[in-house]
Amino acid sequence: LAKTTQPISMDSYEGQEVNITCSHNNIATNDYITWYQQFPSQGPRFIIQGYKTKVTNEVASLFIPADRKSSTLSLPRVSLSDTAVYYCLVGDIIGTDKLIFGTGTRLQVFP
Amino acid sequence: AAGVIQSPRHLIKEKRETATLKCYPIPRHDTVYWYQQGPGQDPQFLISFYEKMQSDKGSIPDRFSAQQFSDYHSELNMSSLELGDSALYFCASSPRDRGHGGDTQYFGPGTRLTVL
Numbered sequence: 001l002a003k004t005t006q007p008i009s010m011d012s013y014e015g016q017e018v019n020i021t022c023s024h025n026n027i028a029t030n031d032y033i034t035w036y037q038q039f040p041s042q043g044p045r046f047i048i049q050g051y052k053t054k055v056t057n058e059v060a061s062l063f064i065p066a067d068r069k070s071s072t073l074s075l076p077r078v079s080l081s082d083t084a085v086y087y088c089l090v091g092d093i094i095g096t097d098k099l100i101f102g103t104g105t106r107l108q109v110f111p
Numbered sequence: 112a113a114g115v116i117q118s119p120r121h122l123i124k125e126k127r128e129t130a131t132l133k134c135y136p137i138p139r140h141d142t143v144y145w146y147q148q149g150p151g152q153d154p155q156f157l158i159s160f161y162e163k164m165q166s167d168k169g170s171i172p173d174r175f176s177a178q179q180f181s182d183y184h185s186e187l188n189m190s191s192l193e194l195g196d197s198a199l200y201f202c203a204s205s206p207r208d209r210g211h212g213g214d215t216q217y218f219g220p221g222t223r224l225t226v227l
Contacts, residue, residue: 034215041199041221042220043201043203043221044154044218045218046216098144098159098169099146099203099216101153102153104153
């Protein structure tokens with residue numbers, strides 16, 4: 001499983017776009033990139049997953065450059081309720097059961 | 112939509128006691144995972160089951176055991192509890208939908224275990 005590095009914390013204000021970048025230099029060919037969100041005392045919640053280029057859903061966008069050594073989670077127009085910890089996970093999801101959580105990014109959104 | 116159910120939601124035990132946590136996966140999900148999250152820490156994988164067989168094992172102490180039953184629910188049994196076992200214990204399930212880009216895991220609300 002590829003090791004990931006992401007900022008420990010980020011601050012933002014309501015209505016702004018937030019971009020959280022994750023580095024995964026030793027990503028393998030079969031690895032997918034998955035982001036989870038966790039609120040205090042709640043279980044992590046799947047946000048988005050991608051393999052390459054760009055993926056967008058109703059919650060976020062995920063940008064993955066051609067070399068796949070990093071990825072950026074983009075949250076458009078954040079609100080106070082987006083305050084949470086965001087985890088970037090990289091792994092061969094199809095062949096691996098477990099999720100290995102590294103140190104996530106604690107996003108604080110201010111009014 | 113149905114979600115993962117965990118019981119109890121809160122549990123208080125004394126040192127050296129035993130505890131049993133239960134997890135009911137989303138209907139038609141055949142894979143269950145257990146994670147432990149200590150105060151201020153990130154979730155750590157403990158163990159997983161697929162079709163009632165253990166499929167992977169992480170940093171689960173020997174004092175802990177788990178199993179998945181015929182109805183796919185799972186139980187985490189914890190014995191000789193220690194103060195350091197105080198944590199949130201999450202169960203997650205997935206449909207093991209291979210070939211579609213990954214197995215999204217759906218987490219339950221967790222059981223908060225406090226060992227006194």
